[in-house]
Amino acid sequence: MKRTLFALGMSVLFVMTLSACGQKTAVSQKTEASKAEAQRAEVPAVQAPKPEAKEIILADFNSGKKPNNFGGDFGGWNKDPNDTTQGCKDSFTSDERYGMEGFSLQLDYDVDSPNPAYNGFWMKLGNFDATPYSKLVFYVKGDAKIGYPAKFKIELKNANGETGKYYVTQISPTWAPVEVPFSSFDGIKDFSKLTEFTIVFEDSVTRPKVGRIYLDNIGFAKD
Numbered sequence: 332m333k334r335t336l337f338a339l340g341m342s343v344l345f346v347m348t349l350s351a352c353g354q355k356t357a358v359s360q361k362t363e364a365s366k367a368e369a370q371r372a373e374v375p376a377v378q379a380p381k382p383e384a385k386e387i388i389l390a391d392f393n394s395g396k397k398p399n400n401f402g403g404d405f406g407g408w409n410k411d412p413n414d415t416t417q418g419c420k421d422s423f424t425s426d427e428r429y430g431m432e433g434f435s436l437q438l439d440y441d442v443d444s445p446n447p448a449y450n451g452f453w454m455k456l457g458n459f460d461a462t463p464y465s466k467l468v469f470y471v472k473g474d475a476k477i478g479y480p481a482k483f484k485i486e487l488k489n490a491n492g493e494t495g496k497y498y499v500t501q502i503s504p505t506w507a508p509v510e511v512p513f514s515s516f517d518g519i520k521d522f523s524k525l526t527e528f529t530i531v532f533e534d535s536v537t538r539p540k541v542g543r544i545y546l547d548n549i550g551f552a553k554d
């Protein structure tokens with residue numbers, strides 16, 4: 332009888348221990364899952380904008396370094412990197428920033444070349460779903476001393492291979508808001524998976540052929 336009770340007691344203890352281990356493992360797994368979830372939430376926030384937000388800023392450049400506010404890389408690009416007579420250099424400036432703090436993006440372009448020349452700026456958008464919004468927004472300023480173009484081309488590209496184009500003409504020596512409704516982009520219909528935003532300076536339309544502009548607060552908004 333005693334032996335039976337002892338065996339029973341041990342069995343209960345064994346089961347309780349197993350149960351406790353199970354709970355501990357479950358708690359541990361849950362903690363890991365929460366961590367992973369938190370990490371995921373930090374990176375792809377760009378893919379899951381809050382629909383109720385009226386505006387989302389993808390790049391305010393206020394850290395003075397890459398990437399943008401949502402982990403998207405960006406930089407200057409050149410049609411022909413071997414052609415040293417043309418190019419577009421990106422940098423950060425606090426002297427000409429929009430707002431009270433941080434930096435803006437400075438683009439120094441040069442399309443003055445004996446060869447066909449175009450260059451500009453690119454920024455990855457990470458399949459951004461812009462369907463809760465209705466327009467691309469940013470601020471632009473031209474540099475009066477060095478010169479700035481009367482217009483430049485911007486593009487929005489999506490995962491389907493569409494490229495939407497629009498010419499910005501609101502450039503002046505003071506900061507000006509630019510709002511481009513999605514319906515104004517020529518060549519793109521689907522804004523649910525945006526892959527890239529680009530700026531293009533073309534030798535055919537960009538005057539002067541050497542100049543500087545500043546950009547800030549690139550994002551999306553809805554009316």
Ligand SMILES: [Ca+2]
Pocket residue numbers: 391392393428429430432433434435547548
């Ligand atoms: Ca800024």
